Amino acid sequence: MVLKEMERSKLEAFYSDALKAYENCKSQGLKLDMSRGKPGKAQLDLSMELLNMHIDPEQTKVDGVEARNYGELMGLPAARRLFAELLGVKFEQVFAGGSASLTLMYDLIAKAYTNGLLHSEKPWSKLDKVKFLCPAPGYDRHFTISSSFGMELIMIPMTEEGPDMDMVEKYAADPDVKGIWCVPKYSNPDGITYSDETIKRLASLKHAAPDFVLVWDNAYCVHEFEGEFVPFKNILEECEKAGNPDMVFEFASTSKITFPGAGIACFACSEANMAYMKKLLNAQVISFDKINHLRHVLFFKNAQGVLDHMKKHAEIMKPKFDMVLEYLDKEIAPLGIAHWHRPKGGYFVSLFVEKGCAKRVHALCKEAGVVMTDAGATYPYKNDPDDSNLRIAPSFPPLDELEKAMQVLCCCIKLAAAEKLLGK
Amino acid sequence: MVLKEMERSKLEAFYSDALKAYENCKSQGLKLDMSRGKPGKAQLDLSMELLNMHIDPEQTKVDGVEARNYGELMGLPAARRLFAELLGVKFEQVFAGGSASLTLMYDLIAKAYTNGLLHSEKPWSKLDKVKFLCPAPGYDRHFTISSSFGMELIMIPMTEEGPDMDMVEKYAADPDVKGIWCVPKYSNPDGITYSDETIKRLASLKHAAPDFVLVWDNAYCVHEFEGEFVPFKNILEECEKAGNPDMVFEFASTSKITFPGAGIACFACSEANMAYMKKLLNAQVISFDKINHLRHVLFFKNAQGVLDHMKKHAEIMKPKFDMVLEYLDKEIAPLGIAHWHRPKGGYFVSLFVEKGCAKRVHALCKEAGVVMTDAGATYPYKNDPDDSNLRIAPSFPPLDELEKAMQVLCCCIKLAAAEKLLGK
Numbered sequence: 001m002v003l004k005e006m007e008r009s010k011l012e013a014f015y016s017d018a019l020k021a022y023e024n025c026k027s028q029g030l031k032l033d034m035s036r037g038k039p040g041k042a043q044l045d046l047s048m049e050l051l052n053m054h055i056d057p058e059q060t061k062v063d064g065v066e067a068r069n070y071g072e073l074m075g076l077p078a079a080r081r082l083f084a085e086l087l088g089v090k091f092e093q094v095f096a097g098g099s100a101s102l103t104l105m106y107d108l109i110a111k112a113y114t115n116g117l118l119h120s121e122k123p124w125s126k127l128d129k130v131k132f133l134c135p136a137p138g139y140d141r142h143f144t145i146s147s148s149f150g151m152e153l154i155m156i157p158m159t160e161e162g163p164d165m166d167m168v169e170k171y172a173a174d175p176d177v178k179g180i181w182c183v184p185k186y187s188n189p190d191g192i193t194y195s196d197e198t199i200k201r202l203a204s205l206k207h208a209a210p211d212f213v214l215v216w217d218n219a220y221c222v223h224e225f226e227g228e229f230v231p232f233k234n235i236l237e238e239c240e241k242a243g244n245p246d247m248v249f250e251f252a253s254t255s256k257i258t259f260p261g262a263g264i265a266c267f268a269c270s271e272a273n274m275a276y277m278k279k280l281l282n283a284q285v286i287s288f289d290k291i292n293h294l295r296h297v298l299f300f301k302n303a304q305g306v307l308d309h310m311k312k313h314a315e316i317m318k319p320k321f322d323m324v325l326e327y328l329d330k331e332i333a334p335l336g337i338a339h340w341h342r343p344k345g346g347y348f349v350s351l352f353v354e355k356g357c358a359k360r361v362h363a364l365c366k367e368a369g370v371v372m373t374d375a376g377a378t379y380p381y382k383n384d385p386d387d388s389n390l391r392i393a394p395s396f397p398p399l400d401e402l403e404k405a406m407q408v409l410c411c412c413i414k415l416a417a418a419e420k421l422l423g424k
Numbered sequence: 425m426v427l428k429e430m431e432r433s434k435l436e437a438f439y440s441d442a443l444k445a446y447e448n449c450k451s452q453g454l455k456l457d458m459s460r461g462k463p464g465k466a467q468l469d470l471s472m473e474l475l476n477m478h479i480d481p482e483q484t485k486v487d488g489v490e491a492r493n494y495g496e497l498m499g500l501p502a503a504r505r506l507f508a509e510l511l512g513v514k515f516e517q518v519f520a521g522g523s524a525s526l527t528l529m530y531d532l533i534a535k536a537y538t539n540g541l542l543h544s545e546k547p548w549s550k551l552d553k554v555k556f557l558c559p560a561p562g563y564d565r566h567f568t569i570s571s572s573f574g575m576e577l578i579m580i581p582m583t584e585e586g587p588d589m590d591m592v593e594k595y596a597a598d599p600d601v602k603g604i605w606c607v608p609k610y611s612n613p614d615g616i617t618y619s620d621e622t623i624k625r626l627a628s629l630k631h632a633a634p635d636f637v638l639v640w641d642n643a644y645c646v647h648e649f650e651g652e653f654v655p656f657k658n659i660l661e662e663c664e665k666a667g668n669p670d671m672v673f674e675f676a677s678t679s680k681i682t683f684p685g686a687g688i689a690c691f692a693c694s695e696a697n698m699a700y701m702k703k704l705l706n707a708q709v710i711s712f713d714k715i716n717h718l719r720h721v722l723f724f725k726n727a728q729g730v731l732d733h734m735k736k737h738a739e740i741m742k743p744k745f746d747m748v749l750e751y752l753d754k755e756i757a758p759l760g761i762a763h764w765h766r767p768k769g770g771y772f773v774s775l776f777v778e779k780g781c782a783k784r785v786h787a788l789c790k791e792a793g794v795v796m797t798d799a800g801a802t803y804p805y806k807n808d809p810d811d812s813n814l815r816i817a818p819s820f821p822p823l824d825e826l827e828k829a830m831q832v833l834c835c836c837i838k839l840a841a842a843e844k845l846l847g848k
Contacts, residue, residue, distance in 0.1 A: 098523065102708070261713065
């Protein structure tokens with residue numbers, strides 16, 4: 001029965017039951033973590049060969065490049081080929097970097113501030129104001145990068161097809177608006193894949209700032225956990241066709257394919273952007289870790305090798321997402337006190353509890369030993385105007401712990417909703 | 425016989441012989457590289473165990489930190505301990521980063537520009553002018569970092585004891601002067617180790633800019649190729665004793681210990697600086713490659729392991745430096761047309777040819793198939809006021825190639841000197 005339609009006495013009884021159940025949860029002394037999109041141990045174990053492969057000295061030189069020595073700013077060519085194949089972009093458009101795409105994104109913004117981007121009239125540090133579009137709910141670390149440079153963060157609501165494009169187009173007409181953060185496939189946290197129409201409108205965006213940048217964080221480009229790999233539009237090509245070839249930087253990494261924080265990362269951009277970035281990067285680095293590039297190339301061989309590997313991740317991930325949804329469907333759906341997305345890839349289930357209840361649910365969970373991502377973290381300035389969104393990250397805990405965590409979470413959702421309705 | 429004292433006819437004959445010898449060099453169609461401080465293949469082979477070690481899943485968790493997953497911004501504690509022991513600093517003062525100390529230095533300067541350092545009144549990007557002291561001859565990539573941010577580079581001559589401290593002290597009184605680049609042990613390229621007196625004066629430097637930064641690039645901290653390891657003053661402690669605890673950032677890496685560009689790098693600084701930097705770094709990175717940290721820790725075990733390993737490098741490096749010096753001593757010294765340093769560690773021999781001849785020697789070498797670091801590269805703005813310094817990097821070519829390269833170099837030094845004296 002929908003909670004809002006319950007009579008007061010029934011609701012009081014519901015509350016009382018929920019409170020008892022919650023006290024019972026607390027008494028278990030749990031210590032569970034559903035806070036970050038961290039692969040679980042079983043997923044890490046999938047890549048142990050990468051850790052222990054044998055590499056002969058003869059194998060360290062690929063395409064004439066010695067992986068063990070300095071040189072080749074853009075990375076081991078074989079690693080660039082692998083990413084080019086995965087993203088469907090050209091080899092020349094790919095820069096293979098260190099172990100984190102987040103760092104490459106940060107560095108892009110940092111260089112916009114210190115030197116400007118290819119079409120900048122001046123470095124962003126010389127501007128009075130820089131605004132950045134933040135589709136929300138979104139990835140907290142994107143917003144943290146923006147904040148760390150003192151940008152003004154503009155919230156763009158997410159729709160089922162991606163960011164609200166009417167708003168994006170409206171804001172892009174402001175010359176102070178310098179870019180937008182996008183996680184286009186299995187978005188963090190909603191798990192939404194941008195529609196073709198959204199992609200088309202983004203690629204052909206009219207932007208007043210000549211150096212507007214579309215930060216295309218394709219973090220979950222091959223991260224289906226249900227069904228086959230879903231091909232995805234090549235945003236570089238789309239932007240080029242639309243007359244915006246230099247507007248986009250695409251990012252990807254193997255952090256959630258091999259080892260988080262120890263995988264390999266890349267960015268892809270137009271050749272004009274690449275020529276410009278190479279000059280700036282040349283001051284920062286001689287070459288990133290080409291041995292890690294080599295290891296990944298030997299481990300995967302090609303894009304198909306990556307897709308095959310992702311099937312193994314899917315086998316581990318699918319039951320976890322199924323469990324999250326089963327609990328929500330069974331425990332919460334009938335009460336009408338929350339709604340959520342049903343992603344087929346990525347790392348999260350985006351949950352919307354009753355308005356004004358997210359912080360309360362988070363606090364209740366914490367008290368019962370279940371750590372969730374902070375309520376509000378998925379919004380610019382950590383401020384969810386509805387105080388409604390919570391990000392469930394089911395990947396890290398093993399299935400039995402996840403089940404316990406979901407029991408606690410459902411219990412807390414109920415309790416918070418009842419508290420709200422009863423004005424407690 | 426000293427060339428300058430030769431009669432004209434003898435000099436003409438000398439020139440003619442030198443030219444013939446040079447033409448002979450050219451006819452050999454050589455292709456040799458003495459341009460960069462790259463370890464040679466035999467040195468890379470010393471660390472193959474690092475590439476091929478077996479790591480059990482049980483070994484990936486050290487001090488409770490899973491090296492295969494996200495987390496631990498400051499790096500694997502065991503890697504931080506290793507660097508702390510090597511540099512003689514405290515564990516709390518060490519941040520273990522990615523694969524290149526150069527990138528850490530760049531990032532420090534970048535953050536000074538975008539956010540300011542701990543004691544900055546404002547970010548450097550908001551200042552009209554930033555000046556930086558550049559002891560020269562010095563490391564070209566330091567100067568490139570400064571240039572990429574648009575700093576004004578101020579040349580400080582090197583003495584046998586390090587940078588000319590009278591000049592450093594004079595310039596530090598200018599509030600626009602924000603720091604100094606230092607390679608304190610086996611400096612690049614002179615191979616000079618700063619004297620205790622120089623270190624003391626640097627540590628107690630009176631600086632008008634509150635955020636003056638002593639960039640202490642201890643790139644060759646354990647890189648003796650002759651004799652035993654020479655202990656070196658802990659600059660963090662020296663600065664602290666002198667009342668300048670937050671002035672210094674020290675950098676080191678294993679690039680020239682294990683694999684260049686694929687080693688592990690660190691910076692060390694006061695705990696106040698670290699607290700400040702951690703906040704900024706938290707926006708840039710979740711954690712650097714802790715698996716590479718782990719591999720290095722397992723490979724070396726402790727600082728003594730590193731020193732033992734460096735002995736093997738020394739066995740390969742010493743004969744190369746001996747050969748460089750033998751050729752210079754035998755072929756050039758009697759002619760009085762150049763002078764050079766005799767380092768006991770590091771990667772270079774710093775050669776000073778006749779004034780106005782360095783570019784010519786470099787061009788002659790290039791034409792004969794021997795690539796040297798660009799003449800002038802060791803000076804700010806790539807401008808050696810005397811056009812005299814050349815950096816010999818003997819590490820990369822095998823001994824037989826190095827010998828040929830030295831024959832060519834000596835030949836070119838002679839030819840250029842004779843040309844100059846004859847006004848050709």
